[in-house]
Amino acid sequence: MSGKRHLWRWRSNPLRRREDVLEAWMMLAVWAVVVLVGAVVAPLAFHAAEHRFAQQRAVRHPVRAVLTTDAPQGVTARWSPDGRVRDTVRWVAPDGTSRTGDTLVDPGLPRGTTVHLWQDDRGRLVTTAPTDRAEGHVEAGLLAAGAAVAAAAPVLGAGAFARARLDRRRLALWDREWDLVGPR
Structure with missing residues (x-):
């Protein structure tokens, strides 16, 4: 019970x-x-x-790319918030063609350094693994x-809104009852 x-x-x-x-x-x-x-x-x-x-x-597939220029040292216009710098690299796409493009690398790397990047099935570089x-x-x-x-x-x-409406209704009923039985 x-x-x-x-x-x-x-x-x-x-x-x-x-x-x-x-x-x-x-x-x-x-x-x-x-x-x-x-x-x-x-x-x-x-x-x-x-x-x-x-x-x-x-x-997404790993790819080895080679820096085509010396990576800039320190802060430059091609700098990222994580301290890396943008530089040009060359890599081989899945179809065997040679590609070049920009990516973020550690600052100060000399030309010819191999960096490990990620590419998609079309040979485009992707930013993350x-x-x-x-x-x-x-x-x-x-x-x-x-x-x-x-x-x-x-x-x-919606439930909170409905409860608030019910509370207002209860208070209005209470006010009406108080007007009937309360002090005058």
Whole structure:
């Protein structure tokens, strides 16, 4: 009997108002929708991120490139926030053609130095290595959690708005009752 009372505390309370019961059902519905939305959105986001990371691993390949000029020393107009400088390199694309382009390298490297970079299937340089499998799982999990929270936020916001409206309604009813029975 006490377990039932815990599960539904307003059922037999003589002070319960219609708004209290409405709020209880509404909050139950809001949390049910939040759980349902999270259960749908999180796996979808996780698998989409995993698929994207797997695509990166499939199309990005390591390549050795050679500096065609001496890399500038220190801070220049071609400098990046991580302390590296932009310089021209030459590499061989997957189709066997020789390519040249700019990339970030450590400052002060002499011409002819070999640097290790990443290219896509078309032979274009890409800025980062593909996300490895373990890091991809962690990032996909974080993205899934963020997507679930973002998808649930409007539902929680609507529930909070509805509760605020119910609170205003309860206060208005209380004011009316106070006008009837309060001091004059």
